[in-house]
Amino acid sequence: MTAHRRLIRRAALAATAGAAALVLAACGGDSEGHDMGSMNSDSAGPSASASAEAGDHNGADISFAKEMIQHHRQAVTMADLADGRASSQEVKDLAAKIKGAQDPEIKTMSGWLTSWGEEVPEDMSDMGHGGHDMSSSMPGMMSGEDMDKLDKASGADFDKMFLEMMVDHHEGAVEMAKTEKADGKYGPAAKLADDVITAQTAEIEQMNKMLGKS
Known part of the structure; x- marks a missing residue:
């Protein structure tokens, strides 16, 4: 049991x-x-x-990319003129630096616009300097008349004119970049705006010092 x-x-x-x-x-x-x-x-x-x-992007990002592409293209055109017209090696070196920085940024912003289904602005640089008048409402943009004067200048006159115009041009770009930072939504665009502000503010200081030497 x-x-x-x-x-x-x-x-x-x-x-x-x-x-x-x-x-x-x-x-x-x-x-x-x-x-x-x-x-x-x-x-x-x-x-x-x-x-x-x-x-994620908004209208401010689109405007920034389209306008800064045109703004940069004019700066590159101005920089190209320096090679055969400037008398100062410092001016030539600065122009090469500006072109080297802004050419890649044009490509970057063009890529954004394409990915967003937006049209990349037509390149007006092949239509003569007067073509830039279409964008003269943007801060710091030179008129066609300004560009023609720069094109005809040479030596020390070119150096002074180039520096004065590029200071104005850079100040306009900085203003546009600050607007993008305030109103834009696309992270990479805000980063590029930061880069523009940093680089071009430093170049403005450099050019003002160069103008002070003349």
């Missing part, structure tokens, strides 16, 4: 242990499944969010 009770007791314990193991396994599976789902959700979330933020 005692042996029989022991067998019953062992069977009951085994059944209880088995049931407990099944319950734990089920709970563990649910927990693991829940955690995995959370992990998948968390890992996908920030990535999708970051992608959305990177592509």
Whole structure:
């Protein structure tokens, strides 16, 4: 009788242990499944969010890109003139630096506009200096008459004219960049605006010092 009770007791314990193991396994599976789902959700979330933020832009970003492309193109045209007209090596070096910085930025902004389904502004530099009059409403832009005068100047006269015009031009670009930072939404555009402000403010100081030497 005692042996029989022991067998019953062992069977009951085994059944209880088995049931407990099944319950734990089920709970563990649910927990693991829940955690995995959370992990998948968390890992996908920030990535999708970051992608959305990177592509987020507004009208101010579009205007900034379109106008700064034209603004930069005129600066590059002015810089190109320096090579054969400037008498100062310092002016030539500065012009090369300006072109080297702004050419890649034109390409970057053109890429943004294309990705947004917007048209890249027509390059007016092949239509003569007067073509720039179409953009003369932008801060710091030279008129066609200004560009013609610079084109005809040479030597020390060119150096002075170039520096004075480029100071005005840079001040206009800084103003446009500050507007983008205040009103824009696209992160890379705000970063480029920061770069414009930093680089061109330093160049304005440099050019003012150069003008003071003359």
